[in-house]
Structure formats: C-alpha cells, structure tokens
Amino acid sequence: MNRDPAQSGGVAPGxxxxxxxxxxxxxLRFLRARTxxxxxxxxxxxxxxxxxxxxxxGPVANGRAYLFQMANNLVLDRVRERQxxxxxxxxxxxxxxxxxxxxxxxxxxxxxxxxxLIEQEQQRQLAVLIAALPEGARRAFWMHKIEGCSxxxxxxxxxxxRSGVEKHIAVAMKHLRRExxx
Amino acid sequence: MNGLEQLxxxxxxxxxxxxxxxxxRDDCDWQAFTDWLETSPRHRQAYDEIARLDDHxxxxxxxxxxxxxPQRPPRARGRLxxxxxxxxxxxxxxxxxxxxxxxxxxxxxxxxAQAAGSTLTLAGGVKVVLAPxxxxxxxxxxxxxxxxxxxAWFEVPHxxxxxxxxxxxxxxxxxxxTRFEVVSDGxxxxxxxxxxxxxxxxxxxxxxxxxxxxxRLLVAGDPPMAEYGAVAAADVAGWREGRxxxxxxxxxxxxxxxxxxxxxxxxxxxxxxxxxxxxxFTIGDGSQLLAQLARIMDLRAQRDGAxxxxxxxxxxxxxx
Numbered sequence: 001m002n003r004d005p006a007q008s009g010g011v012a013p014g015x016x017x018x019x020x021x022x023x024x025x026x027x028l029r030f031l032r033a034r035t036x037x038x039x040x041x042x043x044x045x046x047x048x049x050x051x052x053x054x055x056x057x058g059p060v061a062n063g064r065a066y067l068f069q070m071a072n073n074l075v076l077d078r079v080r081e082r083q084x085x086x087x088x089x090x091x092x093x094x095x096x097x098x099x100x101x102x103x104x105x106x107x108x109x110x111x112x113x114x115x116x117l118i119e120q121e122q123q124r125q126l127a128v129l130i131a132a133l134p135e136g137a138r139r140a141f142w143m144h145k146i147e148g149c150s151x152x153x154x155x156x157x158x159x160x161x162r163s164g165v166e167k168h169i170a171v172a173m174k175h176l177r178r179e180x181x182x
Numbered sequence: 183m184n185g186l187e188q189l190x191x192x193x194x195x196x197x198x199x200x201x202x203x204x205x206x207r208d209d210c211d212w213q214a215f216t217d218w219l220e221t222s223p224r225h226r227q228a229y230d231e232i233a234r235l236d237d238h239x240x241x242x243x244x245x246x247x248x249x250x251x252p253q254r255p256p257r258a259r260g261r262l263x264x265x266x267x268x269x270x271x272x273x274x275x276x277x278x279x280x281x282x283x284x285x286x287x288x289x290x291x292x293x294x295a296q297a298a299g300s301t302l303t304l305a306g307g308v309k310v311v312l313a314p315x316x317x318x319x320x321x322x323x324x325x326x327x328x329x330x331x332x333x334a335w336f337e338v339p340h341x342x343x344x345x346x347x348x349x350x351x352x353x354x355x356x357x358x359x360t361r362f363e364v365v366s367d368g369x370x371x372x373x374x375x376x377x378x379x380x381x382x383x384x385x386x387x388x389x390x391x392x393x394x395x396x397x398r399l400l401v402a403g404d405p406p407m408a409e410y411g412a413v414a415a416a417d418v419a420g421w422r423e424g425r426x427x428x429x430x431x432x433x434x435x436x437x438x439x440x441x442x443x444x445x446x447x448x449x450x451x452x453x454x455x456x457x458x459x460x461x462x463f464t465i466g467d468g469s470q471l472l473a474q475l476a477r478i479m480d481l482r483a484q485r486d487g488a489x490x491x492x493x494x495x496x497x498x499x500x501x502x
Contacts, residue, residue: 030212033219036226062208074203076237079230123242124407130246131405145236146243151203170192170199176235177195 016052019063027071034075044074087118129179133172140168195258198228202236245409247389289447293318295332299421306344309337312495313421315442316469322347332442333365349483354383356390363419367438371401372431376415384408387488402432403456425465426471433457437492442452443468446485455482 010145020027024045048071060066087132130138136158143149143157144165155162202217204210219226293302295312302310302318305325312318316332329349330451338346340359348355350366360378365371370421373382373393380391382399391408393399400412417427421443428436434455441448459479463471472490484491 026212030216030219033216033226034229036223064212065208065210068210068212069205072206072233076233080237081236114269119242120407120409122238123245124403124405126239126242127246127407145239146246148243166196170196173199173232173235173385174195174241177231180235180238181231 014087016057020049020052020067023064023067027067028164030068031071044071052170095134129176133175137168137171141172144169194224194228198232201229202232228389251431291320307339311335311422313442315445330364330366333439335363335422337361356381365439369406370435372435374398374413374418376418402435421465424465426465429460430458433459441469444471447489449491454494
C-alpha cells in the first residue's frame with residue numbers, strides 16, 4: 001500500500017546514490033528473479049539510477065528498503081505501460097474499422113474519451129466481482145484492500161484471527177485472479 | 183517444472199500473497215524474497231499475478247470506496263429495510279410520519295411543483311425550489327425529515343444541532359448547512375453541491391459518501407455505480423433560470439430530467455441508457471426538449487400518451 005516510503009528520518013539526500021552503488025548487484029539479482037528477463041532487469045536498474053540522480057527524494061527512513069520497493073514499483077509501471085499500449089493499439093484498430101461502414105449521419109457526439117470509459121468499465125467490473133465474493137472474503141478484502149485497514153485492524157473488526165484474515169484475502173484474490181487473469 | 187518441491191496452488195498463492203504484503207513494509211527481507219522468486223518460475227508467475235491484481239485493485243480503490251456495492255437482486259430491498267431497522271432512525275422517521283404528527287400537531291405536508299416550479303420556505307429558513315413534475319414531503323420536528331421525488335435545489339442555513347435528512351429514491355442525504363441540487367429517480371441520483379458539504383448514505387455501505395462544494399456525485403447504471411466529478415456553480419440547477427446544463431451524464435438520468443420539464447414520463451432502452459451526454463438546453467415551454475435530445479443523440483422517441491420511450495435509432499416498430 002505504502003507506495004511512497006520517502007516519509008521521514010533516516011537517509012540523508014545523496015545517501016541513496018551511495019546505497020545504490022553498494023546494493024546494485026543485489027538489486028539486479030532481485031530484478032532478474034522478479035521479471036525473469038536479464039535485459040529488462042538491466043534496463044530497470046539503469047532507470048532506477050537515473051531517477052535517483054534526477055528526482056528529488058526527501059529523507060528516507062530505510063534507504064535499502066526504499067531502493068528495493070522503488071525497483072519493484074518500476075517493474076509494475078512497465079507492466080501497466082505495456083497494457084496501456086496494447087489497449088491503445090486495439091482501440092485504434094477498432095476505431096478505424098468502425099469508421100468505414102458508417103453512413104453520413106450528422107451531429108454524432110464527439111469522440112468518446114476511451115481511457116475514461118475503460119476506467120469506468122474496469123471499476124464496474126471490479127465492483128461486480130467483489131460483490132460476488134463469499135461473504136467473509138468480501139468483507140475482509142473490502143476492509144483491507146479498499147478501505148486500507150491493516151490485517152490486525154480487519155481481524156479486530158471481524159473478530160477473527162490474523163491468519164483467518166489472510167485466508168479470506170487469499171480466497172478473494174483467487175476469485176479475482178480467475179475472473180480477471182483467466 | 184520443478185517436480186520435487188512443487189507446491190499446491192493454494193500454498194503457492196498464500197506465499198505469493200505473503201511476499202506481496204511483506205514487500206510494502208520496510209522490514210521486508212529482500213534477500214529471502216529474491217531466493218523465493220528464484221526457486222521456480224511458478225513462484226515468479228504467482229507473485230507477478232498477485233502484484234498486478236493488487237495494483238489493479240489499488241488504482242480503483244478510491245472510486246470503489248464511494249460506490250454503492252452492486253446489490254444481489256433478490257435481497258436488495260430486504261437489506262435496505264433491514265439496514266434502516268438496525269439504524270433505528272429511518273424506521274422511526276417512517277413511523278413518525280404516520281402517527282406522531284397528530285400528537286405534535288404537525289402532520290407531514292406534501293408539496294407538488296407547479297408547471298413552472300415552486301419555491302418553499304420550511305422551518306429554520308430552509309429554502310427549496312422544486313423543479314416541475316417534482317414533489318416534496320415534509321415531516322418531523324423542525325421540518326427536518328424530507329422526501330424528494332424529482333429534482334430540487336436546496337439552500338440550508340446552518341442551525342446548530344439540526345441535521346436535515348432527505349430521502350431521495352434509494353438514498354438518503356444528510357445536511358447541516360449547504361446549497362445543492364438533487365436529482366432523484368429511484369436507483370439513480372445526482373447531487374451537485376455549490377457550498378458546504380453533505381453526506382449521502384448508499385445501500386450496503388457503512389460509511390456515507392461525502393460531497394463537497396464544487397463536487398458532483400452521480401449514481402447510475404445497473405448495478406448502480408457512483409462516480410465523483412467537478413461541477414461549476416453556474417451550471418447547478420440551471421432550470422431556475424430556464425436552462426438545463428449536462429456534463430457527461432448518463433442518458434437515463436438526462437431523460438428523466440428533460441421529461442419532468444416536458445410533463446412526460448420518459449424511459450430509456452437499456453441498450454442506450456448508459457450513453458453519456460453533454461450539452462445545454464433552453465427549456466422554453468419544454469415541448470421540444472426530447473425531440474432535440476433524440477436528434478443530437480441519434481435516438482428514436484416512441485410516444486404513448488404521456489409516456490415516451492427512447493430507443494436507438496432504427497429499432498422498434500415504425501410509424502409512431
């Protein structure tokens with residue numbers, strides 16, 4: 001959840017670059033294991049370096065954890081970017097196909113904001129899938145992933161153990177994985 | 183692959199989830215995480231799927247937080263009533279409307295708007311402008327319990343200790359001092375606030391959705407979903423000045439609003455109900471509104487007495 005570990009205390013500005021040099025080999029090994037692609041791992045570790053050089057990062061509590069989390073987030077950024085590009089290509093193809101047979105109708109509303117529509121559709125789909133989850137899984141998943149409660153907080157609110165919460169979340173993720181990733 | 187230590191899917195998923203949770207914490211053991219990922223391509227794949235899912239959910243979490251949960255159809259009504267019974271308040275309100283007013287000497291009053299709209303002043307200086315075709319039931323002590331059917335503009339001065347409650351279709355609004363417009367039609371709702379903030383109770387939700395100045399909350403669709411947007415004060419309840427302004431509103435909601443000004447009951451075919459419309463209408467005598475909408479959105483209007491159904495052009499029987 002915590003996407004921005006740059007909160008308070010710890011490593012002074014510039015210290016991250018030193019830490020990077022120190023942990024580069026480990027970061028690279030992690031990225032290879034994470035992506036399964038040596039070339040992409042190299043790219044990402046380079047990108048990480050560039051960001052450290054060019055972006056202002058506030059004081060960081062745990063510099064090493066920050067670097068690994070940043071590397072892990074960069075992997076996801078790339079996945080997201082690839083998905084977006086694939087979607088854009090598909091929409092473009094569909095748009096071109098749609099134009100051909102249309103009759104000369106006037107006053108059609110302007111081009112629909114496709115990205116916004118896709119966002120809405122994804123949101124709707126997710127809401128329907130969550131509503132269909134088994135009751136306990138749905139409640140635990142909702143509190144943890146949507147409302148942002150910790151496992152301990154969810155356990156307290158539902159009156160169950162933390163491992164019970166983990167099991168509920170696992171059931172929910174399993175359902176969603178089956179529906180969304182096939 | 184890796185037959186010897188092949189984990190069951192269940193266990194693999196649990197581990198992936200545990201690493202997903204750990205990777206967001208400062209005390210994560212990245213060395214051990216790397217070792218785990220390297221153990222088998224299945225581990226990497228399981229983690230990657232969980233991370234992508236988690237990211238997908240996280241990106242929509244804020245929007246989902248305020249959306250009413252899609253209801254499971256057979257239980258929807260029952261749950262709503264049950265929720266009211268648990269809260270105790272809404273139910274008491276309903277009882278009060280029927281019995282207590284006689285004792286208090288203040289019965290519920292129903293106001294129905296004239297063709298050109300009506301302005302009401304309630305206890306405590308609450309001003310309500312009702313759009314044509316709309317009605318308002320006023321009850322409770324200090325006129326604090328309202329039920330709206332249709333569209334209205336509210337100006338609610340802040341009175342310490344007073345909370346105004348407005349039942350609107352499937353929803354309830356709570357207000358302690360704001361200016362806003364409500365458009366209500368069963369499961370559909372539009373709330374646009376120009377001053378202050380109000381809370382909207384959504385079925386199946388513990389927490390109400392808050393709508394602040396310059397914000398608009400739309401609830402529409404099947405299942406109903408909520409979305410926030412921005413709104414300009416000049417566009418809110420524009421019908422008070424003879425125009426209707428729509429920005430990216432679903433056709434189903436646009437149609438009922440136009441219908442009220444035209445004196446017609448409008449339904450929209452589900453195939454086009456969620457198409458979005460932006461535009462400005464001059465109301466005039468209201469008779470041209472639906473024809474204009476149909477023209478702009480390429481729809482066909484089927485009229486049967488005071489009822490109109492909007493369909494995609496080229497569908498439905500000809501000649502009506």
